Amino acid sequence: MNVKELDSKYIAHTYGRFPLTITRGKGSLAYDENGREYIDMSTGIAVNTFGYSDDVWAQAVASQASTLSHTSNLYFTEPCAKLAELLCQRTGMSKVFFSNSGAEANECAIKAARKYAAARRGNDYFTILTLRNSFHGRTITTLAATGQDTFHNEFLPLTEGFDYVEANNIEDLKNKVKDNKVAAIMFEFVQGEGGVTPLSKEFVDAIFSLCAENDIVTIADEVQTGNGRTGALYAYMNYGVTPDIISTAKGLAGGLPLGATMLSDKLSEVFVPGDHGSTFGGNPICCAGALSILSRLDDELFAQVKEKAEYIRSELSSADGVVSIDGMGLMLGITTVKPVDEIVNRCMADGLLVIKAKTKLRLLPALNIPWDTLKQAVENIKTACKTEA
Numbered sequence: 195m196n197v198k199e200l201d202s203k204y205i206a207h208t209y210g211r212f213p214l215t216i217t218r219g220k221g222s223l224a225y226d227e228n229g230r231e232y233i234d235m236s237t238g239i240a241v242n243t244f245g246y247s248d249d250v251w252a253q254a255v256a257s258q259a260s261t262l263s264h265t266s267n268l269y270f271t272e273p274c275a276k277l278a279e280l281l282c283q284r285t286g287m288s289k290v291f292f293s294n295s296g297a298e299a300n301e302c303a304i305k306a307a308r309k310y311a312a313a314r315r316g317n318d319y320f321t322i323l324t325l326r327n328s329f330h331g332r333t334i335t336t337l338a339a340t341g342q343d344t345f346h347n348e349f350l351p352l353t354e355g356f357d358y359v360e361a362n363n364i365e366d367l368k369n370k371v372k373d374n375k376v377a378a379i380m381f382e383f384v385q386g387e388g389g390v391t392p393l394s395k396e397f398v399d400a401i402f403s404l405c406a407e408n409d410i411v412t413i414a415d416e417v418q419t420g421n422g423r424t425g426a427l428y429a430y431m432n433y434g435v436t437p438d439i440i441s442t443a444k445g446l447a448g449g450l451p452l453g454a455t456m457l458s459d460k461l462s463e464v465f466v467p468g469d470h471g472s473t474f475g476g477n478p479i480c481c482a483g484a485l486s487i488l489s490r491l492d493d494e495l496f497a498q499v500k501e502k503a504e505y506i507r508s509e510l511s512s513a514d515g516v517v518s519i520d521g522m523g524l525m526l527g528i529t530t531v532k533p534v535d536e537i538v539n540r541c542m543a544d545g546l547l548v549i550k551a552k553t554k555l556r557l558l559p560a561l562n563i564p565w566d567t568l569k570q571a572v573e574n575i576k577t578a579c580k581t582e583a
C-alpha cells in the first residue's frame with residue numbers, strides 16, 4: 195500500500211486531507227513524492243516560523259538532540275530555564291509553564307485563572323468568558339472555551355463554567371460580566387480559525403478596563419497570533435495593553451511541539467508544586483528549537499513582516515475576484531468572489547499551498563519568505579481568484 199492507502203486504512207478519520215503527500219521541505223518550498231515543488235503559504239498552520247527545516251534551527255535542534263534529548267521535570271535543564279528567561283524578558287511576564295500544544299497552554303491558563311479567582315473572591319467565581327467564533331483547542335475543557343456550537347454538539351457534556359460574548363460587541367461584554375461570577379476573559383486578538391478577524395481596539399480596551407475594575411483575569415490566547423506572526427512578538431503589543439496571562443504554542447518552537455503559558459506578576463505565585471505538570475513540557479530539544487526561533491524574532495524581522503503584509507494587501511485588494519482582506523501582519527484572511535475551496539484547489543494545482551479559515555482564504559507564510567517566492571505566490575493567488583477564466 196502507498197502512503198495514502200495506509201493512512202486511510204490506519205489513521206483515525208479526524209482530518210480531511212488534501213490529496214498530497216509531502217516528503218520534504220526547505221524554507222518556503224515543499225516537495226511531494228514525485229519531486230514536484232510547491233510554495234507553502236500555510237506553514238503547518240503558523241508553526242514553521244522560518245519555513246521547513248531552517249538550517250539554523252535544525253542545527254540547534256540536532257545539537258541538543260545529541261547532547262540531552264529528554265529528562266523528567268524532576269530535574270533542572272538549561273534550555274528550559276533559558277527559554278523561560280528570554281520569554282519573560284521580552285514580554286515583562288514573571289513565570290512560564292511549558293506544555294506541548296496550544297490546547298494545553300490554554301488548559302494551564304484556565305487552571306491558573308480559576309485558582310486565582312477562587313482564592314481572591316470565592317469558589318463561585320469560576321466562569322470564564324470567551325468570544326463567539328473563537329477557537330481554543332480540542333480537549334473537553336478547551337472545546338467548552340471554544341465559542342462555536344458545531345464543535346460541541348456530539349461531545350456533551352463539556353466542562354462547565356463557560357459563557358460566550360459576541361466579538362466586538364461591548365454591550366454584550368458588559369452584560370455577560372454583570373450576569374456571571376467571572377474569573378477570567380479569554381480571547382484571541384485576531385480570531386484565527388474563526389475567520390482571521392481582528393478585535394477592534396475599542397473592544398480590547400473595554401475588556402481590559404472591565405477586568406481591571408472587577409479583578410477579572412485577562413487571558414490572551416496567542417497560540418496562533420504569537421511569535422512574530424502579526425508583526426510584533428505578541429499581538430497584544432499592537433494594542434498597547436498587557437494581559438495577565440499569555441498562552442502560546444504553534445510557531446514558538448518553529449516546528450516542534452511546545453506550549454507556553456506566561457503568568458504576570460500578580461499570578462506568579464498562583465501555582466505550588468503538585469498543582470500542574472506535564473511529562474514532556476519543557477523538553478530540551480523543543481526548548482532549544484524555540485530559543486533558536488525567539489532569538490531571531492527582532493525588530494528587523496518584524497519590519498519585514500509588515501512590509502510583506504503590506505505588499506500582499508496592496509497587490510490583492512484591487513485584484514479581480516477579491517472582495518476584502520482581513521487580518522494582521524502575515525496572518526491574512528481573504529474574502530473572494532469564488533468559493534474558497536475552488537481557489538485553494540486551483541492554487542494547489544498551480545503549485546501553491548494555501549488553506550482556509552471558515553469561508554476565507556487564509557495566508558500564513560513563513561515570516562522570512564523570500565521576496566521572489568512571495569511575488570510568485572501572489573501571482574498564483576490572483577490567477578486563482580480571477581472571475582473570468
Ligand SMILES: *Cc1c(COP(=O)(O)O)cnc(C)c1O
Binds near residue numbers: 297
Ligand atoms: C491552533 C490553536 C489552538 C490549539 O492548539 P493545538 O496545538 O492544536 O492544541 C488554540 N488556540 C488557538 C488560537 C489556535 O489557533
